[in-house]
Amino acid sequence: MQLYNKLSAKERAALIKEAGKQRLTLSFYQYANIGNPQVLRNHLFIAWDELEVLGRIYVAHEGINAQLSVPAENFTDFKTHLDSISFLENVRLNIAVEQDDMSFLKLKVKVRHKIVADGLNDETFDVTNKGIHVDAETFNELIEDEDTVLVDMRNHYESEIGHFKNAVTPDVDTFRDSLDIIEEQLAEHKEDKKLVMYCTGGIRCEKASAYYRHKGFKNVYQLEGGIIEYTRQVNEKELENKFLGKNFVFDHRRAEKISEDIISNCHQCGEACDTHVNCANEACHLLFIQCENCAMQMNNCCSDECKEIHALPYEEQKALRKGTHNSNKIFKKGRSEVLKFKK
Structure with a gap:
């Protein structure tokens, strides 16, 4: 029984090219109480390896975080398998804005201490006590409100190439760095301001919104499905796109273009560039x-x-x-x- 990837990225790339089949890049997450992450990890690897799923998946006692690609022809079987797992039934799937058959070249399912490293050791913190989820239309309305503080929960290299208009973009290297910094900067607004957060696909905001509620913020909101789902809804409903530039993604594509704006520069010559x-x-x-x-x-x-x-x-x-x-x-x-x- 195979429980680990045995092909190199080069070998897998050759097989994908030879097969000539369209693949779908997608992501999902779910916070849940998982009793034995290792058992779930092995179950997922066996099932998904048969479906030719590739990607990076983290499993922990607090839930699952998955970024992957699956052959389009196997998507229905993949979804059926997800729905067979009680806490993943009808989980929201974020389909990538821009598709690339080579977005992932290995299947890696790993057991981690947490699916989002936060550096927290507070047993009274309940990650399921999250903020209010809002769709793209409501999000657009909220961020135009003068009583709203919009915060980008991503890292500096992500927000550098793309972010929402007027967003606070903390100059941090990791998610755990941003939690205390944002709380300190917004401490005086715990009751009078609406704290609205966003990230790539929603997973960091989910934890952050629960954390800030735990810390006493009264009005906490998060963009449902993150930038990926926002873009889908903007295109589908023909809403105003308030995102500038590219959305950084953690696969071989590195980014998806959300708007035509180039808001960053080449780090070597200073010319406009976001690659x-x-x-x-x-x-x-x-x-x-x-x-x-x-x-x-x-x-x-x-x-x-x-x-x-x-x-x-x-x-x-x-x-x-x-x-x-x-x-x-x-x-x-x-x-x-x-x-x-x-x-």
Whole structure:
């Protein structure tokens, strides 16, 4: 019985290309009390591997967070399987705005301590005591209210390329960083302001809305389904789109275009640009914004140093990487001092 992925990303990409079948990229989450996450994890892997599902799925005692792609022809069977699990029956599926058959190249189902890392150790905090969910139309009305404070619950590199008009965009690297910062900044408005939050697909707002209710905020709202569902409703109902730029996504696509606005700049030359890339030097792999001209001049690297390393024979690069640990640099996305025009 296979319980783990055995194919490399390269091998899987070749199989997808050879099959020539359309795949759907989607995401969903659900907070729930899961007694044995490992048992659920194994069950999901076995069932979804047979359906050729690929993606990144986290399971914890507090619920499930899934970002994945599934062959279009297997979608009905996939949905049937979801509905067979009591707490996932009729769960909202966020279908990607822009589709890409290569959005995910492996099936990874992992057991985590939490599906959204929050750094909280408060046993009195009830994640199910969430704020009021609002649809796109109500959201548009709320954020025009002078008594509303609109907060982006995503990280700095996400909001840099796209966010709602007049949103507070905390300069944070992780979700856990934003919780206390936002509470401190808005402490005097716990009773007189409407706190409206949004994120990519809703999962971070769900936890944040419950957290701020727990901290005494009286009027807490969240955008149902996040930016992904907002975009779908805006297009379907022909509503005014109040989102500027791109929505950052955590797969090979990196972003979905929501509007024609380019609100960010190349981190190397300062020209208008909203294309995230990873440094081609695998020992660095820094995520940053790079325009086509800089990509050509820098050989897809973030610095002259990385450019020199990337030009070396592969075996020499591999030898240089041996024993080095760059995780702090990699995950301080866009924070490197070599980027002259970073925000």
